[in-house]
Amino acid sequence: MYDPFAVDRLIDLWLTEDIGYCDLTVQTMIEPGEQGHFHMNAREPMTIAGIEIAARVFRRYEPRLEVGVSVKDGDAVKKGDVLLTVKGPASGILTGERVALNIVQHMSAIATETARWVALIAHTKARLIDTRKTTPGLRMIEKHAVACGGGLNHRLGLDNGVMLKDNHIVVCGGISAAVARAKKTLPTLTKIEVECDRLEQVDEAMAAGADVIMLDNMSLDDMRTAVKRVAGKVPLEASGGIRFDTIVAIAETGVDYISTSKITQAAPAVDIGLDEAN
Incomplete structure (x- = not known):
């Protein structure tokens, strides 16, 4: 829209x-x-x-x-x-x-x-979502174009949700501390997503009360393990290095979302x- x-x-x-x-x-x-x-x-x-x-x-x-x-x-x-x-x-x-x-x-x-x-992942439950890697000044219409193609929109901007990435987590002293700090002043209906590149971080993010967990550049085996551990309690997003020739295998791990900049940048x-x- x-x-x-x-x-x-x-x-x-x-x-x-x-x-x-x-x-x-x-x-x-x-x-x-x-x-x-x-x-x-x-x-x-x-x-x-x-x-x-x-x-x-x-x-x-x-x-x-x-x-x-x-x-x-x-x-x-x-x-x-x-x-x-x-x-x-x-x-x-x-x-x-x-x-x-x-x-x-x-x-x-x-x-x-x-x-x-x-179309490649239509046989799975995974949904394709975009990123903030858009042409400056054209984000609104590029994200509309993604929706026209059957994809979903991730954050429209930095004010649309909290994304705790590795550098945020380092500054705060860990995932648990970062999530707790965000929840203190976060608007009631706003979600917190935590980026994890190791399985132990997935466990910590779940325990801290993350609303969404991003599996960043994880192997297929680690993604499958994360899906089993989370067991549907928190939506999982696969991200990082997603390619047209790898997305099917990623979708078949059981993740809920797959994000890529390729659909807007390439x-x-x-x-x-x-x-x-x-």
């Missing part, structure tokens, strides 16, 4: 960055009254994300444009499917085209890659074009 008001502020920044002082090509070549009619097309199979944001780009730059959206976020589309239709003043279409395409291509790339990973671009309507 995303907030339209916040998205509009982003769109203003994107358009300002791309246009600069003016769209010199459009202003020197396109007459004021000239009209255009274009389709945004998928040029390969993909999972859609950001299509309504692309529509908002066109409408925000040129309110007179008629924009019709043919699909919705989360849809799986085929090569050649029409995603969006835009018609009206040609100058507005041509100036807004690149920003609109950039954002829907980027978001759909993340959604498509997420869907690939989700999603290959998808091909979407804006072509003249026939």
Whole structure:
């Protein structure tokens, strides 16, 4: 999910960055009254994300444009499917085209890659979740794209929960002390997650009352042992070095969540074009 008001502020920044002082090509070549009619097309199979944001780009730059959206976020589309239709003043279409395409291509790339990973572990109870390793300024829409691909969102930001990592634990003098310190002032409904890279830390985190335990870079055997020890009392998240060729084995250990930055940081671009309507 995303907030339209916040998205509009982003769109203003994107358009300002791309246009600069003016769209010199459009202003020197396109007459004021000239009209255009274009389709945004998928040029390969993909999972859609950001299509309504692309529509908002066109409408925000040129309110007179008629924009019709043919699909919705989360849809799986085929090569050649029409995603969006835009018609009206040609100058507005041509100036807004690149920003609109950039954002829907980027978001759909993340959604498509997420869907690939989700499909791999669909036979297990494990759910794929993202991380805070997102493009600065684009976290809200990148996490929305993950959700469109069937993944779940981890913390949206540092204010969404307490994550006690190794350095926090060292400063506090151990897991038990760190959890106790966090609980003193923590908002009532906020969860505490503890990062563990050894099995004895898992035992300590459980005893301290952690709400979620992260198994950081653990071996498959240690993950299986942790799952048996915890016995469903606390959700377990596997993290660190997750790869497309290892995620199935990790999911089959019985963990509840698997987090990876690959779906936001390494999603290959998808091909979407804006072509003249026939």
